[in-house]
Amino acid sequence: MRSILLQQFSGYLSTDDSVRYYIDDLTWQVKQGEHWVLLGGNGAGKSALAAALIGEAKQQSGQRHSTFNKLQLVSSDLQKQLLNTHRKSEKPQKVTDMLFAEPQINSDLCQQLITAFNFDALLNRDFTDLSTGETRKLLLIKALSANSDLVVLDEPFDGLDSESVGQLNRLLQQLSAQTCFVFVLNRVDEIPAFVDHFAYVNNGRLQHSLAKPCAAKRADLFKLLHLEHTSLSIPDAPEHCFKSATNTPLVKLTNVHVRYSEQTIFENLNWTINQYQHWQLTGKNGSGKTCLLNLITGDNPQCYNNEIEVFGFKRGTGESIWDIKQHIGYISNTLHLQYRVSISALNTIISGFFDSIGLYQQASELQTRLAKEWLALIGLSDKTNSAFTQLSYGDQRLLLIVRAMVKHPALLILDEPCLGLDEANRQRVLLLIEKVCAAKTSTVIYVNHHAADTIKGIEHTLKMEDFKPAHYGQQAAHSETLI
Template identity: 30%
Template sequence: MAKVLSIRNATVRFLEKIVFEDMDFEWEEGQHWAIIGSSGVELTAFLDTILGRTMVTKGEILRFFAEKYQQEKKESKEVHSFRDLIAIVSQQYAFRNKSNLQNFYYQQRFNSMDSEETLTVAEYLLGLDHQKGEWNIKKVLNLFKLESLKDKSLIKLSNGETRRLAMASALVKNPKLMLLDQPLTGLDIQTRNSFDRILQEIRESGIHVMISTNSHEIPASISHVAVLGDKKVKETMERKSLDLSEFFPIQLKGFDGLLLKRLLSKNEEEGFKRIIHLENIKVQYGEKVILKDINWTVNPGEKWLLKGENGAGKSTLLSLVLGENPQAYANNIWLFDKKRGSGESIWDIKKQIGFVAPELSRFFPANQTCLKVVLSGLFDTMGLFRKVNKEQEDMAMKWLKLFKVETLAGKLLRQVSLEEQRFILLARALIKVPSLLVLDEASQGMDEYQRVLFKNTIDQICGLIPITLIYVSHYQEDVPDCVDRVFQL
């Protein structure tokens, strides 16, 4: 059988570490792969190795799928790369505004004037490089159910909608190989259930597919599975032969409970009567109504799960709570016993709230180290822009030490793995010991071990202090055990 790609005896460096040694892997035509393993860093590094983003210091990678294309381009003296034939959907995607600057800030998505500076879904897809092939803009809009969103500003898309657009953007390139890094994270149950049909259609169009995924979420249209571990491909098999009981026994060692308790100690409790009170909330942009007749009261110490399909308005609702949405002033909203618009500043609200969402890391300036990101939580800014004292810096270092990422203090946030970013953002949210903790898909993109660790950590925190919690997740297994109330949009 003809080969797509071979990795032979390869030693690979990624994020300044050796991630693979003496690794072998064969990809043959007609095979569609799921890559699973206990380390999310390894899963991402494996896809990046195929894409040529890592450093191979020993061994070789043979990309047979690109040989004919490269020969033709060489003969016609055109600039080319094997990457022209690969589309990747990573977990970190960034869209730009009409000036081609990626200078979005988090609040911008809720401000109707700012969104005019951003491309719409249709404009964005039209601006991409297209290879000739079966997939055009109309077909990908239809496949990923984006037709109704084609005139929507990119910055107003929900997390799940953005993920669908990222996949559509990859497919419209008509690649030979389509690589998807944890494609199911951030998608609601309905979209996850239809994902297998989507993959099947991609397969039938002649594209070879490889996904990194949770071992319990391997789509039926995947034919083969590779298990990573011990810095190599430990085992490969047909999907039907996979026995999960052989892999990934999760033996969790939690974080230092005594240190966590000391870091969470607060001089005094605030004594709020109500954390959130919403009456008949309505939010709309132009003719589009996002939220209507929303009533919700959150009392101190309560633990809530906020549920809803992609695009149901969860992010918009949270933006009202976080003080990010200008439409808060046109509604009856009380936060921490104060009515919005009664003279309180946005900083009065923010100092009581710790917030983590996967997209937050996109909005920090590129020069922000992990230590600065944690310290910025003291001032509720997207980055550190003022001097701090030694006591504050020591406190931030203790949070990094608690989550076992203190060695990353001087590294840029964008240089560390997604798992590490999530715990750094959690440290940023907790450093001021907030009254309300809002976690919006906060463990999205983590591997299986890290997701369980993150969930248990939230339970540990909620067991130590009477913090109020709002948790958003499409995965029931990620919801902390302490959550006992549900608000469904």
């Protein structure tokens, strides 16, 4: 029987010259026919353990033995590395070239996955033009159709719409008969039904391991992931906060559209956002959600081809992009991918006052005090001086969320904020957003694919499906560009 054995293994995972996730004295065996899930808090070392399993971690001591023939990994780190590599390339690579570059690919399975994910229309697209969810689908198609003995899936459902999650679950169930899977998950409700081995990770160690546990033992394990909620209160607003003029909307879009070449992404979209009127924005992967948000922030050049008013400024009338951005707080997958500077955790939050990636201005005493209060609120005071790039993905995400909130912006845009967060921190962030909605200093736009992650106070919904072009089914839905 094939297997992988890690025995008294110590080492670290390096995804950047300065990033280190440590593994300490790990003994773990995964056998053919087993399916595992690794659970634990942000920064516990789940991704590092998964990387050690497939030979991607730097070994310092102990042993690793594997009789599996072919191993695959899908993770946010891999996604980030690929994007950085392709952005530096002079000639963008086509999606179809990336998919079929592997000589041992199972063509029939690959086509089945392409069909299941509605990916046919994206095959001739440049890789860097894919949305976050579409990029994740591409990596999943590549890994699952590579005839591998073992596939490690690190948060495979993150960034996928509900329909794609259902499709992926059905495909994983089919493949589980011949492929061994190891999942790294933050949400217990995403654990596939066929998973039969559960493990809890803490401080780079496998603290609890359960084989085919009964429901009661699983419940005991899940209790380790939950947060006892105390009353959270958000720090004060800075001295100067934007106030909208009476009866003047924060944002007004009139018959807006976005088109690329012959592809129309959405059209005839009218949207008025009044102060303290909180909205949820919904839509499938590639439906144009982030594209729409970028019209508001000015990060999509087509904002000048449309009738758009933001904070009283009409686009194209001489306003500076900073006239707009100073009143906006923003968290998105794109921002997370772009935020690659090695400043401290505290300065990461302070950078939200200046809308910068990195910190290049002197913070005031008030700004520093408020940033420290936000840092304490998310439980990262002990990481005050830690470099952003040395923190786990989940801790980075928490910092970027409060970076968006720290100045109590007039418009707070939260584009899938909870990706990468463990159960406790996800609940903490949802409660924080609820508090922000109630505080009446910010107006919230919230993008989310999980129906369970509803927030009290968000009572308005904009559905991208209502603005699909007439021939939507016959053309590709353009992605939310990552550039």
